[in-house]
Each structure stands twice: as structure tokens, then as C-alpha cells.
Amino acid sequence: MIETAEIDITPSAAARVAAIAQKQGKAPILRLAVDGGGCAGFQYRFGLADAVEAGDTTAVRDGVTLVVDEVSLDLVRGSAVDFVESLGGASFQVTNPNAASGCGCGTSFSI
Structure with missing residues (x-):
């Protein structure tokens, strides 16, 4: 485990x-991963982790x-995960300084 300001x-x-x-009786650990796909090339995936x-x-x-994880970190280094509530709903969002562009839904990006 590496704890940094990355x-x-x-x-x-x-x-x-x-x-x-x-509510789910789990540890408060949020995993952010990046998968290929989405409308802009990469998409964020969130989930509670056990460890x-x-x-x-x-x-x-x-x-x-x-x-x-190590692979996803290269794509999200310097990012911040926020939780935003608006008229359109509530969601986790990533402010990613590495993203060259994003999509309207806010869940995918390109480098």
C-alpha cells in the first residue's frame, strides 16, 4: 500500500x-478503477472494496x-474524487487533470 498525494x-x-x-456493513474503502470503453475511450468504475x-x-x-490500482493510477494521477448532488441526480465524479476531454455523462474520458 502506497499512501501519497497522487x-x-x-x-x-x-x-x-x-x-x-x-448501510452495507462493509469497510469504508472506495476503489476507483479505469476501464477501457465508454463514449470517450476510458471510463471510471467505482465500488466498495473489502481490503x-x-x-x-x-x-x-x-x-x-x-x-x-497501479494500472489505473497512471490515468488518474493528480485526480480528486468528489460526490456531487444536483438536479440531475447524485454521483461520484472525478476531477482528472490528465483527461484531454470528457463526455456529457461525466463517467468517461480520453487522454
């Missing part, structure tokens, strides 16, 4: 992860851990 989780996202994890894996990079805020 990724971040906002207080809003940490609070939401904590609430979801408590931090070897080689994961982590960010911890308010007792919540954000984890990113």
Missing part, C-alpha cells in the same frame, strides 16, 4: 462512502480510504 477524496465523497459502507491490495495507492480522509 490522488485525493473530498470530504463530501468521504461522507458518502462512509454512509454507504455503514487494500498490494500495490494500491491510497488516500485517506475522515476514516475513509480511496484506493487505486
Whole structure:
């Protein structure tokens, strides 16, 4: 496990992860992964993780851990995960300085 400032989780996202994890009886660990696909080339995938894996990079805020695997980290280095509520709904969003462009849905990007 590598804890660095290479990724971040906002207080809003940490609070939401904590609430979801408590409701599901799981550890407050959010995994951010990047998969090929989506309308812009890559897409973000979020899910609660059971544990931090070897080689994961982590960010911890308010007792919540954000984890990113080594392969995905190259695509999201310097990013922050936020939880945003708007008229259109509520979702986790990634502010990714590496993304050259994104799509209207906010879940995919290109480099």
C-alpha cells in the first residue's frame, strides 16, 4: 500500500462512502478503477472494496480510504474524487487533470 498525494477524496465523497459502507456493513474503502470503453475511450468504475491490495495507492480522509490500482493510477494521477448532488441526480465524479476531454455523462474520458 502506497499512501501519497497522487490522488485525493473530498470530504463530501468521504461522507458518502462512509454512509454507504455503514448501510452495507462493509469497510469504508472506495476503489476507483479505469476501464477501457465508454463514449470517450476510458471510463471510471467505482465500488466498495473489502481490503487494500498490494500495490494500491491510497488516500485517506475522515476514516475513509480511496484506493487505486497501479494500472489505473497512471490515468488518474493528480485526480480528486468528489460526490456531487444536483438536479440531475447524485454521483461520484472525478476531477482528472490528465483527461484531454470528457463526455456529457461525466463517467468517461480520453487522454
